[in-house]
Amino acid sequence: MKKFVFAFILVLIQSSAYANITVYPMALGLDSKGEGSVRLISKTNDVQFVKTRLLKITNPGTPEEKEIEMTSGSGEGLAIMPPKFAIPGGSSKLVRFVAMNTPEKEEIYRVMFESVPSLDDASSDNTGTGIKTDVSVNLVWGILVTVPSANPEIKIALSSDNKNLINNGTQRIKIIDIGLCQHGKKESECQWKKENKNIYPDKSYDLPLTSNYEKVIVKYRNWMDKKESSIELKMN
Template structure:
């Protein structure tokens, strides 16, 4: 899944619940450095950083419903930035307190998936520097 942030600095996606239970969802944002290269790595982004903001960062998702999530780029970059935003369902406070106080054996198993969305933030002033390669068989972007 991928979202391109518009020139206005905003992108959107929807998180849809197929579960029969209420879910508590939190987000985690990482910037991808050197994307699509052997040196690629992810660096966690603080929510108060001057980078990409996810709103709401935490939310309740009722069973069978959807929630609109916005991505807002706060700074003006000279280069394109790529982020990975993960959506993770976490246990609610009530579920955690029941699990820690109960002494009976529990055979219930739940599996939660973490979904990641790639968010691409374009530069403020895009530049194109296409040239033919020396062998003439491909194009190279020098910007």
């Protein structure tokens, strides 16, 4: 799904300060120790205050995909350090992520960075009735963070009816080419389809029409080692 593949910028109406910040990178895979970091760079001369929110993505890449808000540092999920901070004008801030546990299968989170008027829970922009007196546009950055499996494994299989590829492994793979091959044909003579789709653990990919074919060749990219590989699967 496009909303998952590409990191996004969400516009909210809730602050009197326009945030001018660059976040890099916008998508991050933690290392084998469950650690990683991003840097926020200020593009203004003013001090900016930033708070974070943590969302866990369930059923990624499917129509059932959802984002569940979590508490950073609660002992599970992902710790964000620091969860809120100030960035002096023209400088930058390194924000670290640490996995609180090592999952059996990789997990995906979205971390939101929001520029706010103050790091205090109570905003000075609020009136006694709780209604803000000054409203303008604020920006929120959402980055994707992947927590790798304790034992990363790539394991692709065909469904019993040959209609789907199934990821039985513990990490996602990116499908880049699908080849449907008839008996006795060379690889170059297979029917090829370019693709650019992630298959997450326990999820599937719908194959094109597979009747009258002997095998399917799957070319994919491993996000962890950045290498491309292929596998041949015999039709059932």
